[in-house]
Amino acid sequence: MVADATSGGASLRPLPRPSDRLRRARLAHVYLAVLLGVVSLFSLTIGATDITLGDALGKLLRGEPLSRMEQVVLWDIRLPRLAMGICVGAALAVSGAVMQGLFRNPLADPGLVGVGAGAGLGAIGAIVLGTLLPPVIIDRFGNQIVPIAAFIGGWLTTIVLYRVSTRHGRTSVATMLLAGIALAALAGALSGILVYMADDRQLRDLTFWGLGSLAGASWVKVMTAAPIILIAVVTATFLGRGLNGLALGEATAAHIGHSVQRLKNGSILLVAAATGAAVAVSGGIGFIGIVVPHLLRLATGPDHRTLLINAALLGASLLVLADVIARIIIAPAELPIGIVTAVLGAPVFLWILLRRRDLVDM
Amino acid sequence: MLNASDITVSLGRTQVLHGLGFRAKPGQVSAIVGPNGSGKTTLLRAMTGDVPYGGTVTLNGRDTRDHKPWELAALRAVLPQSAVLAFPFTVIEVVRLGLQAGTSAMQTEIPMDALARVGLAHYADRFFQELSGGEQQRVHLARVMAQVWQPQQGGIPRWLLLDEPVASLDIANQLEVMDIARSYAAAGGGVVAVMHDLNLTAMFADHVAILAAGRCLAAGSPDQVMTDGILSKAYGCTLRVNTPPQTAATYVLPHSAASV
Numbered sequence A: 001m002v003a004d005a006t007s008g009g010a011s012l013r014p015l016p017r018p019s020d021r022l023r024r025a026r027l028a029h030v031y032l033a034v035l036l037g038v039v040s041l042f043s044l045t046i047g048a049t050d051i052t053l054g055d056a057l058g059k060l061l062r063g064e065p066l067s068r069m070e071q072v073v074l075w076d077i078r079l080p081r082l083a084m085g086i087c088v089g090a091a092l093a094v095s096g097a098v099m100q101g102l103f104r105n106p107l108a109d110p111g112l113v114g115v116g117a118g119a120g121l122g123a124i125g126a127i128v129l130g131t132l133l134p135p136v137i138i139d140r141f142g143n144q145i146v147p148i149a150a151f152i153g154g155w156l157t158t159i160v161l162y163r164v165s166t167r168h169g170r171t172s173v174a175t176m177l178l179a180g181i182a183l184a185a186l187a188g189a190l191s192g193i194l195v196y197m198a199d200d201r202q203l204r205d206l207t208f209w210g211l212g213s214l215a216g217a218s219w220v221k222v223m224t225a226a227p228i229i230l231i232a233v234v235t236a237t238f239l240g241r242g243l244n245g246l247a248l249g250e251a252t253a254a255h256i257g258h259s260v261q262r263l264k265n266g267s268i269l270l271v272a273a274a275t276g277a278a279v280a281v282s283g284g285i286g287f288i289g290i291v292v293p294h295l296l297r298l299a300t301g302p303d304h305r306t307l308l309i310n311a312a313l314l315g316a317s318l319l320v321l322a323d324v325i326a327r328i329i330i331a332p333a334e335l336p337i338g339i340v341t342a343v344l345g346a347p348v349f350l351w352i353l354l355r356r357r358d359l360v361d362m
Numbered sequence B: 001m002l003n004a005s006d007i008t009v010s011l012g013r014t015q016v017l018h019g020l021g022f023r024a025k026p027g028q029v030s031a032i033v034g035p036n037g038s039g040k041t042t043l044l045r046a047m048t049g050d051v052p053y054g055g056t057v058t059l060n061g062r063d064t065r066d067h068k069p070w071e072l073a074a075l076r077a078v079l080p081q082s083a084v085l086a087f088p089f090t091v092i093e094v095v096r097l098g099l100q101a102g103t104s105a106m107q108t109e110i111p112m113d114a115l116a117r118v119g120l121a122h123y124a125d126r127f128f129q130e131l132s133g134g135e136q137q138r139v140h141l142a143r144v145m146a147q148v149w150q151p152q153q154g155g156i157p158r159w160l161l162l163d164e165p166v167a168s169l170d171i172a173n174q175l176e177v178m179d180i181a182r183s184y185a186a187a188g189g190g191v192v193a194v195m196h197d198l199n200l201t202a203m204f205a206d207h208v209a210i211l212a213a214g215r216c217l218a219a220g221s222p223d224q225v226m227t228d229g230i231l232s233k234a235y236g237c238t239l240r241v242n243t244p245p246q247t248a249a250t251y252v253l254p255h256s257a258a259s260v
Helices: A021-045 A053-062 A068-103 A115-132 A135-165 A173-197 A200-210 A219-238 A240-246 A250-255 A260-282 A288-300 A304-328 A337-355 A357-361 B040-047 B069-075 B091-097 B109-117 B133-147 B171-186 B198-204 B228-235
Strands: B002-011 B014-024 B029-033 B054-059 B076-079 B159-163 B190-194 B207-212 B215-220 B239-242 B251-254
Touching: A021 A053, A021 A068, A021 A288, A021 A304, A053 A068, A068 A135, A068 A219, A068 A240, A068 A260, A068 A288, A068 A304, A115 A135, A115 A173, A115 A200, A115 A260, A135 A173, A135 A219, A135 A260, A219 A240, A219 A260, A219 A304, A240 A250, A240 A260, A240 A304, A250 A260, A250 B069, A250 B076, A288 A304, A288 A337, A304 A337, B002 B040, B014 B029, B014 B040, B014 B190, B014 B207, B014 B215, B029 B040, B029 B171, B029 B198, B040 B054, B040 B159, B040 B190, B069 B076, B076 B133, B091 B109, B091 B133, B109 B133, B133 B159, B133 B171, B159 B171, B171 B190, B171 B198, B198 B251, B207 B228, B215 B228, B228 B239
Parallel strands: B029 B190, B029 B207, B076 B159, B159 B190
Antiparallel strands: B002 B014, B002 B054, B207 B215, B239 B251
C-alpha cells in the first residue's frame, strides 16, 4: 500500500516545530565568554594591595609608566594567577564532562572516582623521587616532570577504572564509584608512603601543592600546564559528536558510524592529560568537574557538541570566582581554593543526588 | 545482498553458532525465527559486528570487515533489542543522533518525518526518558530509519537490521512497525528482522530462516519452511500451521498434548 518509507504520516498533519536547544546552547557560548571576561577583570582588580586594574589601564592609556609595585602585582602575581585559574577551571570542567560522556553517567568525575588521586600520586612521586632521575632528563624536561607524572598517574587510573566498571559496553555506576574509592585509597596510601620518604624541602612543596590552591601561580607554572590543557580542551570539542553517540551505548554508537575504540582511547587520554596538568599545578580542586556540566545540562541540554565548550567557559569562570572568594573572605590571609569549591560544590552534588536518586540504582 | 556464510560464534566457552549461513535480498523482508537460545540475536549481532565471529559477512558484495564504521552506518542501520540512553535528550534529539555528519541541510526534515512515520511526531520535544517502553522503542525505530532514510541511494540498497522490533509493542503498533518494514523493502531497501511472533512473521516476511541450537534448520519462503514438521522440530513442541481460506495468510497454533 505504501510505496516507500518516505511517504506516509509526514504529510498527514502539520508538524510541530521542535524548540531548538542546540541554538540556545550555542548562544550560551557568547554569554559565558562575557561572564568569563567580567570575572577575569574583577579578579585582576581584587587583591591584598589596593592597586586596581582601572588605575593601571588609565595610566597605560595616558602613556604614563606603571610603578614598579603595579608591575609586580599585576604582571607577576595577579595575571599568572588568573591565567592558571582559567586553565585549571576549564580543564577540570571539560575532563568532568568528557568522563561523564565516556561513562554515560553524570556522576563520573575525575576527582570523585580516583583519577585525581592517581594524578596526585604521579605528581607526589615526581616531587619526591624526581631527584633520582638521570640529570639528562631533569635538565631536558625540568618543570614538565611533575605534570607528565601526574598525567601518567591519571591515565593509568582511568584505564583501570574503565576496565573494572564496564562489562559488555555497559558501565555500572555502583562498580565505578566503589572502584574509584578503592583506587583513591590505594593512591592515597602510596602517596602516604612517598610523603614519609620525603625530605624537609620536598615536604614543603607537597604541603603547598596538596592544599589545592592557585596561590603558587607563576608564569613558569602557567607555561607548563597551559599548552597541555589548551590542546586537551580544543581536542575535546571534536569528541562532542562521538560522545553524543556513546549515550546510546557502545554498540549503537558503532552502528551509527563512530569509531568507538578510538573515541574511548581519545577520551581517556584527554581526561588524564587535562586532569594531570590541572592537578600538577594546583593540587586537588574538587567538584568543578561534576557541578559545571550538570548545571549546563539542566540549562541547555546534554548535547556534547556545545556542552564541552560551555563547560570550559563556565568552569574557568567559576574557578576564577572561587579564587576571588578564597582571597577576600579572610583577607589579608587566604583560604585554599579547594575549600571554597568543596563548600560550594558538595551541597550542589548532594542536590543532584536527591533530585535524581534513580541514577544511583543503575 | 546481505550474505553471511559459515558463521561461528562462541560466547565464553560455549559455541553458540555452528557454521551457519544466512542470505537476505534487497526488496524483501527477511525474518530470522527460532526458539529462545537458538542463536537468532547472536546471528544478527554477528552480522552487525557486535560479537566476534568466524566466517564472512558481505553487504552488497563487500566484506563488512573492510568497511569503516561510518561507511557501514551509511549502508545499514541497526535496531537493538533494548536500547539504553544516558542523559536527558529529547525525542527529536535522539532521532537526530542517527544522522551522519554532513547532512545538516536535512536535519530538521528527516527526523520529523521519521517520527511522524512511527506516530510520535507530537512527542518531539518530550524527554525520551518520560516515554513508555513501547514508545521509546518506536523512537529508536525512527532514529534507525532516519539513519538510512532513502531505501536506495544511487541504486545501492540500504538495510534495516531489526532485533525483535515489535517485542514491547501493542498489536496496532506491531502491525504499524511491520508495515514500515514492508514498505522499506517495497521501495528497494533490505530488511532483516529477528522475530519472535510466528504469525506476524508469516504475515509480513518474504523469506524466513528457522534456527535451532545454533544451526539453520530451514530457509525459504514462509509457505516452504513454516510447516508443521519443521516448526515442531525447531521449537520442540507440537505446532499446527493453518491457512484460513479468506486471507490466505498462514497462522500457527500451539497444540498442547495435555488438552487433547
